[in-house]
Amino acid sequence: MIKDNEFIKSKNVPGPTKEEIRALIIAKSEASKKDVVMDIGCGTGGISCEIAKIAKKVIAIDKNPEAIEITGKNLKKFNLQDKVELIEDEAVAGLKSIHTINLAIIGGSNNQMNEIIDLIDEKLVYNGKIIVTAILIETKVQALNKLKNLGYNTEIIEVNISKGRFIRNKTMMLAQNPIAIITAIKLD
Ligand SMILES: C[S@@+](CC[C@H](N)C(=O)[O-])C[C@H]1O[C@@H](n2cnc3c(N)ncnc32)[C@H](O)[C@@H]1O
Numbered sequence: 159m160i161k162d163n164e165f166i167k168s169k170n171v172p173g174p175t176k177e178e179i180r181a182l183i184i185a186k187s188e189a190s191k192k193d194v195v196m197d198i199g200c201g202t203g204g205i206s207c208e209i210a211k212i213a214k215k216v217i218a219i220d221k222n223p224e225a226i227e228i229t230g231k232n233l234k235k236f237n238l239q240d241k242v243e244l245i246e247d248e249a250v251a252g253l254k255s256i257h258t259i260n261l262a263i264i265g266g267s268n269n270q271m272n273e274i275i276d277l278i279d280e281k282l283v284y285n286g287k288i289i290v291t292a293i294l295i296e297t298k299v300q301a302l303n304k305l306k307n308l309g310y311n312t313e314i315i316e317v318n319i320s321k322g323r324f325i326r327n328k329t330m331m332l333a334q335n336p337i338a339i340i341t342a343i344k345l346d
Contacts, residue, residue: 160177164235165204166235168227171228173204174201178317179317186341188287194260195262195263196217196253199225203228203230204232206232213241218243253278259282264289275288292337292340298338310343311343312340314338320333
């Protein structure tokens with residue numbers, strides 16, 4: 159995994175998703191070199207960079223132009239730019255022009271979760287996966303209900319990571335925000 163402090167950041171762009179959470183997302187995704195993957199709400203590019211190291215192609219979308227710029231810079235920094243198409247758009251609009259995908263990771267939805275999942279569902283192959291990361295309770299519930307209603311085989315975990323900060327000869331554990339990772343498989 160790329161270390162959090164290796165990413166180029168901007169104060170106007172959230173992310174990167176923390177290293178340990180990225181590791182869990184990658185493990186849950188079971189992504190392979192054959193996969194075409196969408197990163198929806200790419201932010202700083204934390205997920206796009208990790209998944210680009212594995213997948214055949216990544217399509218990263220964000221409505222914030224600065225997020226697209228920062229993701230582009232990070233892809234370049236880690237020499238992954240050739241595998242990633244960047245789209246500056248609202249997810250709902252951008253998803254309309256996408257063809258078949260094997261995996262979608264939703265890191266931002268801005269109250270459009272249902273529409274975004276419906277559009278992904280149209281493009282996703284059978285046995286393909288949708289992964290949603292969510293901090294807000296409402297987002298977790300909405301994504302979970304939507305995926306279950308569409309008949310996906312759905313799992314949710316919630317992770318509370320604390321990281322040690324070394325202060326002189328002592329160690330203080332600092333808690334990060336709890337985050338849910340929903341993994342849903344499209345059944346045929
Ligand atoms: C928490 S950040 C994602 C961080 C990212 N996973 C990373 O590792 O850097 C969420 C992003 O989703 C984007 N976003 C939220 N709703 C969106 C939508 N409807 N369409 C496109 N982008 C959206 C925001 O602009 C923001 O950059």
